[in-house]
Amino acid sequence: MTGGRVLALDLGTSSVRALVCDASAAPLPGLLARRAVEPQQDEDGRAEVDPDVYVAGLVECLDELSAAGSLDGISVVATSSQWHSVLAISADGRPASPVLTWLDTRAPAPSEPADPEAFHRRTGAWVHPLYWTAKAPFVRSSVAGAVRFRGLPDYVRGVLLGDDSTSLSVASGTGLLDVGAGHWDAEALAIAGLAENEVPPISDAPGRLASKWAARWPALATADWQPVLGDGAASNLGAGCATSDALAVTVGTSAALRVVHGGDEAPDLPWGAWRYRVDAERLVTGVAFSGGGVLHAWAVRLLGLDKDAEPTVAPGRSGLLSVPLHAGSRPPGSAPAGSGLVYGLSLDTSAEEFLAATLEGVAIEVARAAELLEKAFGRRLEIVLGGGATHASPWWRRTFAATLDRPVLLASDPEVGARGAAALALNLAVDRPVEIVRPDPGDVKAMAAARSRYDALRNGLDQPH
Template sequence: MNILALDLGTSSVRGLVLDERTAPLPGALARRKMRLAVGDDGEGTLDAPGYLACLIECLDELQAAGHLRDVGLVAISAQWHSVLPLDAAGEPLGPVLTWLDTRPEPPGDRSGPADADAFHQRTGTWWHRCYWTARLPWLRARTPAARFVGLAEYVLGALLGEVPMSVSQASGTGLLDLCRLVWDAEACELAGVRSGELPALAPAGWRGRLLPEFARRWPGLDGAAWSAPIGDGAASNVGSGCVDPRRAAVTVGTSAAVRLVQRVPAGAPLPPLPERLWRYRVDHDHVVTGAAYSSGGNLFAWANRELRLPEGAELAAALDRLPPGGGVPADPRFGGDRPPGLAPAGTGTLRGLTFSTTAVEILAGLMTGVCAQVARDLAEIESTVPDPVEVVLGGGAVTASAWWRRAFAAALAPRPVGHQPNPEIGATGAALVALGRLADPADPTVIGRTDDRRSPGPAGGLRP
C-alpha cells in the first residue's frame, strides 16, 4: 500500500506519494506555490478558493502521471492557526487569516481569562491575536459569518464533504482543552463563539472518503482512507525523529520553531508549562511544546530580493569567510512576534552598519538572530524534562545553508546538534502518524553532525 501525503503549507501546497516504509516514490511529487497577501498593516492572508484549486491541480498531475495507483491512505500536514469565515452555505466571506496576520487584537471591552495562568496550562495558549479567542471577534466585526473553519477543514470539506476538525488542528486555535479534548468553555466565551459556529471534533482513528465526483476524477484514490490532519509543526517533529523528551526539533522553513514531543494521552495530567512556551496536540496520545518565530527562510528571501546577494557557490564561499554567529547585530522580527510576544510586524532592526558592511554580513546577522531566539527558548523547553536534549535541525532553509547549520550548532552548544536533510519531513511525519507509527526511529544515517569543517581539498567542499 502506498500513502499520499499532502502538505498544506503557507508558501506552497504539495502532494507526494510514499511507499509503505514512508520513502518517497521517484518523481511522485506535485507542488504549487501560493501567493501570500502581505501588507504593512500586518496582513497575512491566502485566497481559499485559489488554494483549493492548486490542491486539485496537484492531484490531477499525480493522477495523470499514474502515481496514485495503489494509494490506500491519505495523510495530511496542515498549517496551524488559520481561520476562514464562512456563510450559511459554506462559502468563504473573505480570505484565510494565516499565522502571519498580526491585525487582530483582543476586544477592548473584555478583560481576558479569569486566571491567565490556569488558562495557559489548560489550553496551552494565551489570549493573543494569533488564536481564535482574538481572531473570531475581530472577524465578526467585519463579516456576517455563520461559522468558522481552518484552511484544512475548508479544502478537505470540498473534497470529502463536511469534515470534523482534528484535535491537532483544534489545539492550534487556542479554544481546546488539551486534557479533556473538548472545546474550552472559557475560551469560547472569550471568542464570542456560539453553538454550531465551530467544527465538530474528530474522534481518534477518524477516516474520511472522497466524494463520488472526485473519486471518479482520481480513480487511484477511490476507496483510499483520509486521515485527520495534524499541525505542520507536530508533523515536522515526527518526520525529524523527534518524538520523545530526549530530542528537540528545530525547523526552519518559511518561519522557524523549536519543539519537543511528549506522550500524554487524553485525560492524563499535563506537565507544567513554562510561561513563555505554547503547547498543542500531535494526536490523542501526544503533545508538543515549544516556541515559534515569524522569521526563518523568509529572511533569506527578503535579503536575496533586496540586497543583491551573490548566488550559489559564491554566496556559500562568502558566508564561509564569516565565523558561525557572525554578521551585523540584527533583530530578525520582520514579521513581528509569534505568541506570547506582542511586537508588531516591522519590528526587525539592523545595527552597526558602516559603508563597508556587505549584504552577506547582513544576511549572516539575520540568521544569527534566529539562532539566538531558538537558543533562549530551548533552555526553557529543557526546564520541563529531566535531562539536556539533543537537537535535530530540519526544514528547507537550514538544509540549503551549511553556514546556518554551523551557526545553530555554535549557538546551541554543548548540546549535540544533527541535521535531518529530508526535504519533506512534514509529509513524512504526517504519514507516520496516520499509520500509527509515530515512534518509528528516524534513519540514523541521515542525521549527520553539523559541526562541518572546511575540507583541505582543492574543491573547498564541506565534510562532516
C-alpha cells in the same frame, strides 16, 4: 494502518504539496507535485489567502500525480497543515471571508481571561492575535449574516470529502481547545464570542472522497483520508523526534522548536511555551518564531544576491546584531511586524555580513528557546534540525551547531511535515537521523561572544519603556 503507499499532502503557507511515500513513510523520488502559495500581505499586517484558489492549487497537484499514474495503489491519504488559520463560511457553504493565516497580525487582542496563567495551562495558548480568540471576532466584523468558522484544512476537507469537521490536532492550534480534556474550552469560546455550533465538530475519524472527486481520481476512491495533523506535530514525527528525549528544530518559512511527549510526561508549561496535541495520546510543547527562511529570502532580495546565496563570513564574525522580529513576534510576545532590528551597521558593512547577521539572529533565538524547553523538561535533549531552510543552507546548519554548542542531527529529508503525517497514518515511527553536524570550536567561541552582546541588546528591548 500498516504497509502500502501513502499520499501525503502538505498544506503550507508558501506552497501546497502532494507527494507519494513508501511503506516506511519515505517520499518516493519524483512523485511530488507542488504549487506556490502567495499570501496577500500589506504593511497593516494583512496576510490572507483565497480559500478556493488554495483548493484549486491542491486539485492541480492531484491532477498532475493522477495523470502520471502516481496515485495507483494509494490506500491512505495523510495531511500535514499549517496551524492557526481561520475563515468564515456562509450558510450555503461558501467562503464568506478570505483565510487569515498565522502571519496575519491585524486582529486586536480582546479581553484577558479571568486567570491568564490558568487559561494558558488549560489551552496551551494565550489570548493573542495568532489565535481564534482574536481572529474570529476580527473576521466576524467584516462579514454579514450568520456564519460558522473553520480552519483552512477543515475547509479543504469540506470541499473534497463533504465533511468540514476538524481534527484534535488542528483544533489544538486554534487557542480554543482545552488540550487536556480534548474539547472546546468554554472561557476561550466566550472570549472569542463564539457559540459551539459556530466552530467545527472535533473528530479523528477517517473520511472518503466525495463522489465528484472520486470520479475525477478513481485511484483514490476507496482511500481513507486520515485526520489532519498540525504541521508542527507532523514535523517532529517526520524528523524522528516522536519521544520526549528529542527536540526538533524546524526552519521553513518560520522557525520552531518542539518536544513530543505523552500526557503523563508533560512538565509544567512555562509561560513562554505553547502546548498543542499530536493526537489523543500525545502532546507537543514548543516555542515558535515568525522569522525563519522568510528572513533569508528577504535578505537576499534586499541585497540583490542570488536566492541561494550563503554568507562568506564565518559564523559569529559578522560584527552585527540582528534581532529577527521583522515579521513580528509569536505569542506571548506582542511585537508587531516591522520590529526587526539590525545593530552595528557601518559604511564598511558588506552584504555578506548583513546576511550572516540575519541568520545568526535566528540561531540565537533558537538557542534561547532551547534553554527554556530543556529547563522545563529537566534534561539535555538531543537536537534534530529539519525543514527546507536548514537543508538548503550548510552555513546555517554550521551556525546552529555552534550556537547550540553541541553536535546536532540533520533530518534525512526536507519534507519532514508530509513524512510525519504519513508515518502517523502508517502507525510507524521514523528513525532518528544519523547525519551529524559537529560544531567548530572557533565558531562556538565566536557565537558565544555574539550571543552575549545579543542578549544584552535583546533583554533591553524586552524591558518596559
